[in-house]
Amino acid sequence: MKKFLTIFILVTFYSVSFAEEIKWKWEKAFNSVVLISGENEVGRIISDPFDQATPDGPPGEDKGPNSVVPKTVPYGMGSGFFIDEKHIITNYHVVKGFDKITLYIYNHPYPVDDVEIIGYDASIDIAVLRVNEKDLPNDILSFAKESPLIGDDVYALGHGMSQMWSLTKGILSYDYRRNPGTSFVHYLQTDAVINSGNSGGPLMNKDGDVVGVNTLIISGDKFYVGYGYVIPTPLVERVATQIIETGKHVKPSIGIKMSITEDRELYERLKSEGLGHYLEIKEVIVGSAAEQYGIQKGDIIISIDGTDIQVMPQVIEFLWTKNPGDEIVFKVYRINAREKIVDVPVVLGTTTYHIPKYNPIGALNKTAV
Secondary structure (H helix, E strand, C coil), X not given: CHHHHHHHHHHHHHHHHHHHHHHHHHHHHHHHEEEEEEECCCCCECCCCCCEEECCECCCCCCCCCCCEECCCCCCCEEEEECCXXXXXXXXXXXXXXXXXXXXXXXXXXXXXXXXXXXXXXXXXXXXXXXCCCCCCCCCCCECCCCCCCCCEEEEEECHHHCCCEEEEEEEEEEEEECCCCCCCEXXXXXXXXXXXXXXXXXXXXXXXXXXXXXXXXXXXXXXXXCEEEEEHHHHHHHHHHHHHHCCCXXXXXXXXXXXXXXXXXXXXXXXXXXXXXXXXXXXCCCCHHHHHCCCCCCEEEEECCEECCCHHHHHHHHCCCCCCCEEEEEEECCCCCCCEEEEEEECECCCCCCCCCCCCHHHCCEEC
């Protein structure tokens, strides 16, 4: 009986401690996530989440202690989160066109309007805000050190459908979805509920660390229908760091278009030679670093700087760690060369090449970097 009581007490203590830890984790997340609204150049309020309406009357008419509900805002409201004491990450489309930005913090009774945009990358859809007001009661979210795996639990926090500070849970559905606008981005995909108003908010792992920024939903309108797209943390951290340090983000570029080879004969040949690599350079862009340093159309990428390359996302994610002017070494299989395996040093350029027209089928198979 004594032994049973000891075990019971230990289990109870562990359960209480675990519950307190969970409570603290999400309280920290709530205190880190902000609600963003703004005014355009003519002074019209695009969104003010605390302009409230009651079920039976206009905004400001109080019908009782439990009757006040948030006004539904059709557009303009977004989310963001603190990454240090004064900097906030959000999507660029959340703050685009705002002449004045106002923030609302979870445990702070007053709006914060001493806020400025210090930089953004419109093609990636990331902006960084600086809050000049001091001694705010906010917490800070940390970036996850490891990327989530398909099937991992993830949590979205933000203000979807004007439901402020709503936490939803899902899984990581897939770890690579193309962005038709720029080759420098690919998305994580999640089934955690994300709606209009969640843009710019964090997607977090079970530890409350940020694995990405909620950005898009797959829908014919603005309502959740199954999947959200999320900018991965390694890219978000890269963009934010550069903006905070320099005021801008500069992307490196190689100047190639690539895809898994569609030539069945070549595929079988590579397979028979035991190469195990099938990522083919389909085009070398004129004037690019790739052309300057001797990358050729038809080359099969084996590795970059010793990192084995099998698929396109590996090339994109490798570039997230590099800057214009860095030298990298391609190891390629060159089909018609005397020496089949060739090392090609390339100094990265500064231009990001875009696919001129988005083909929803072809874009899944070919990308330019």
